[in-house]
Amino acid sequence: MAAEREWLEKDYYKILGVAKDAAAKEITKTYRKLARELHPDANPDDPSAEERYKEVSSAYAVLSDEAKRKEYDEVRRLGPMAGGFGGGMPGGGGVRFDTSNLGDLGDLFGSVFNRGRTRGGATHATPGADIEADLHLSFLDSVQGLTTKVHLTGQATCQTCSGSGAAPGTSPVTCNACHGRGAVDDDQGFFSFSRPCPQCGGRGQIIESPCGNCGGVGLEHRAREIKVRIPAGVNDGQRIRLRGKGEPGRYGGPRGDLYVRVHVAKHKIFGRKKNNVTVTVPITFAEAALGGPITVPTVDGDTVTLKIPAGTPSGKTFRVKGRGVTPSGKPAGSLLVTVAGVVPTDLSDEQRAAVEQLAANDVDPRTALVGEAGS
Numbered sequence: 001m002a003a004e005r006e007w008l009e010k011d012y013y014k015i016l017g018v019a020k021d022a023a024a025k026e027i028t029k030t031y032r033k034l035a036r037e038l039h040p041d042a043n044p045d046d047p048s049a050e051e052r053y054k055e056v057s058s059a060y061a062v063l064s065d066e067a068k069r070k071e072y073d074e075v076r077r078l079g080p081m082a083g084g085f086g087g088g089m090p091g092g093g094g095v096r097f098d099t100s101n102l103g104d105l106g107d108l109f110g111s112v113f114n115r116g117r118t119r120g121g122a123t124h125a126t127p128g129a130d131i132e133a134d135l136h137l138s139f140l141d142s143v144q145g146l147t148t149k150v151h152l153t154g155q156a157t158c159q160t161c162s163g164s165g166a167a168p169g170t171s172p173v174t175c176n177a178c179h180g181r182g183a184v185d186d187d188q189g190f191f192s193f194s195r196p197c198p199q200c201g202g203r204g205q206i207i208e209s210p211c212g213n214c215g216g217v218g219l220e221h222r223a224r225e226i227k228v229r230i231p232a233g234v235n236d237g238q239r240i241r242l243r244g245k246g247e248p249g250r251y252g253g254p255r256g257d258l259y260v261r262v263h264v265a266k267h268k269i270f271g272r273k274k275n276n277v278t279v280t281v282p283i284t285f286a287e288a289a290l291g292g293p294i295t296v297p298t299v300d301g302d303t304v305t306l307k308i309p310a311g312t313p314s315g316k317t318f319r320v321k322g323r324g325v326t327p328s329g330k331p332a333g334s335l336l337v338t339v340a341g342v343v344p345t346d347l348s349d350e351q352r353a354a355v356e357q358l359a360a361n362d363v364d365p366r367t368a369l370v371g372e373a374g375s
């Protein structure tokens, strides 16, 4: 059934249960709620839900498109005349009418349909919408990058007709009014104007038997899985644009883009500052006082040995170059190692004696502090 003919028979406002003057926001909200309730995945044993779901989807496809909604309203307003006119359409496919025999009525319809088309509604090639999806990554995956899958539900290429819009076993045929060009010329005195072909709506092709699943649009609402490559070094909150992975276009229009918003989970021991990775490593009092090698884990899954000098205070940070995050095409960050002195909580008698011996030679470290407090 041609889209325009279906418009005459179906009240999309009633199908969605919204008022005729409902705001775009309300239409979207209502549609989302219905789509969730009626989604075939949620009603595996209820074929009537699937029917309703398709009905709701096609209603939304029209009412969510401002230009198309205006055109729909206008076609509905012209109701009875339009009904008679629609019945005269040959084959029930495409939009075919010969304005020369219709006089004023023809002009009226010509203006309604053509206006819609020139604004990019109706059957013009229209680009697919951009989509946004969320992706949750572990910290290490965000550092190293990975290829993964994003699951989303929305408009996708109709699987019944592979997006052609033609019923299986049939193919769209070249429009004989414009010979596939999609435009016709109007001679007006000295000038010649090109306008979208009224027979095929500018597509250059006519679908004689529309696909029963998508009604000839070539799209259907369904869940799909998209393979995405996430580059190394992505940050929490970053938006990655994947060109051409959005919703498919209509009637040969280009696909939209997919924007993946990355959410990075916190790691138990590693943190991130720009392209540097931070880690806090405990050291004993003896290591702090005497210095020595300490083993430090890295985001590459191995360890590095860091030599700390004698007399290292707790909280001091050391830099290990090249062991941070390396976003593609950018210099590698560093591993920033902060040492934290650990204080033993239960000393043996022997240890206690050794510490007491050490304390006997201590110089009060707060003498300067107290002195400066009054100045």
Ligand SMILES: [Zn+2]
Pocket: 158, 159, 160, 161, 162, 163, 164, 165, 166, 211, 212, 213, 214, 215, 216, 217, 218, 219
């Ligand atoms: Zn289809």
Ligand SMILES: [Zn+2]
Pocket: 175, 176, 177, 178, 179, 180, 181, 182, 183, 197, 198, 199, 200, 201, 202, 203, 204, 205
């Ligand atoms: Zn044509």
